[in-house]
Amino acid sequence: MRRRLLLALPLAALAPRAAAGQTGGAVPVVASFSILGDMVRQLGGERLALRVIAGPDVDAHSFQPRPSDAEAIRGAALLVRNGLGFDAWFDRLARAAAPGARMVTATEGITPRTMEGHHHHGHGHAHDHGHAGTERRRQHAVPPRRVADPHAWQDLRLGQAYVRTIAEGLAAADPAGAEAYRRNAAAYLGRLAALDAWVREQIATVPPARRKVVTSHDAFGYFGEAYGVEFLAPQGVSTAAEPSAAEVARLIRQVRAEGITAVFVENMASPAALERLAREAGVRVRGRLYADALSPPDGPAPTYEAMFRHNVGLMVPAMRGEA
Ligand SMILES: [Zn+2]
CATH class of the missing domain: 3.40.50.1980 (Nitrogenase molybdenum iron protein domain)
Known part of the structure; x- marks a missing residue:
């Protein structure tokens, strides 16, 4: 089902789209899900025309993109994704709708924690291959496989790494704003460091x-x-x-x-x-x-x-x- 939808996307992407010019000079940026969207907003504010694909309260693990999402990606100056398999649908969408588009992976450089694959699959790989039965049988034959845990934003120090990576991506995509992104990043990183200390105090x-x-x-x-x-x-x-x-x-x-x-x-x-x-x-x-x-x-x-x-x-x- 998902595969069929994705095959349809390149055609949808050929349809006339809202041009970047309609953003009134703001830099069009597309983030895969709401948490990255907020980070981008904190860094870029009014400079950016931000579109978030998987919005508030939406489960990005099982997200099904729509043709209008492909259109947004086509017009973007920068795409921002989490990586580690969390938003793989975003990569597929980008490859289909805007191959060669500038993309930032927020978890780049982070060594992921890994977990046992449990009784079921992480991140819908079984669905992607359409061989859930085969996968299940194979799981009994081999030790549980390790899967990367993509939820790195739940550690505020890794969240700070996200912010640095996204700020660099924004500066590369929009050099005229580089100074503004650096300034905003410095202030934001300071707030996140203070929040990290507060969390530790609370847990203590x-x-x-x-x-x-x-x-x-x-x-x-x-x-x-x-x-x-x-x-x-x-x-x-x-x-x-x-x-x-x-x-x-x-x-x-x-x-x-x-x-x-x-x-x-x-x-x-x-x-x-x-x-x-x-x-x-x-x-x-x-x-x-x-x-x-x-x-x-x-x-x-x-x-x-x-x-x-x-x-x-x-x-x-x-x-x-x-x-
Ligand atoms: Zn999750």
Whole structure:
């Protein structure tokens, strides 16, 4: 299904499009998903005509681009993606609609953490090949394969690396704005460093044995490594597959046995499995963490910085077991 859509894209891309001139002199930039979009906005502000493809509350793991997205990519002076398999649909779209377009990969230079592939696949590779049955059989024959965890933005120090990389890309695409991007980057990096220190202070108020959080999928591995919190999830690093009953049952036993009180749904993932898990474990869902997408502007996490303040503000009292 997805493949057929992508084959149709080059034709769609031949249709007349909104020309770059319609952006009123602003530099057209396209970001694959909302968190990168906010970083670009913080760096470029009014200089840019920014388009975000996978918007607020949208699950970018399973995103299906539309023909209008291909048109936006064709007119862009710069494309910004996460990489590490998170937004592979964006690469395919770019290759089809705008081969040779200038592209920045925000995770470039970051050594990804890797995880076992679990009982299902990260990032929909099985769907891409259309041989899910073959893949399943092969998984029984070989040790679980390691998959790269793409959620590096959940560590604010790696988020700072994103910002440096994106700022360089913007300066290369728009040399007249290079000084402005450098200035904005310096201010933004300062705020992110302060936010990183605040997160560490907040987590330090939680007794080490209580630093455990249950969420829908493994979106917070980098957060966990950076800030010393153990994250548990019934789904792996992608939202592509349903969690297995065995994995949910195992987690329920662990939540009960370890007295874990910090259980959350995610803004862009289905809450059903987590709500059932919480019910069966006899704990309350403590709210909604922003994992892979920001909120709309009037929500609690409309920016990358607001997302951390919101998430940490929910996690800390929940981990402490406060009402
Ligand atoms: Zn994710």
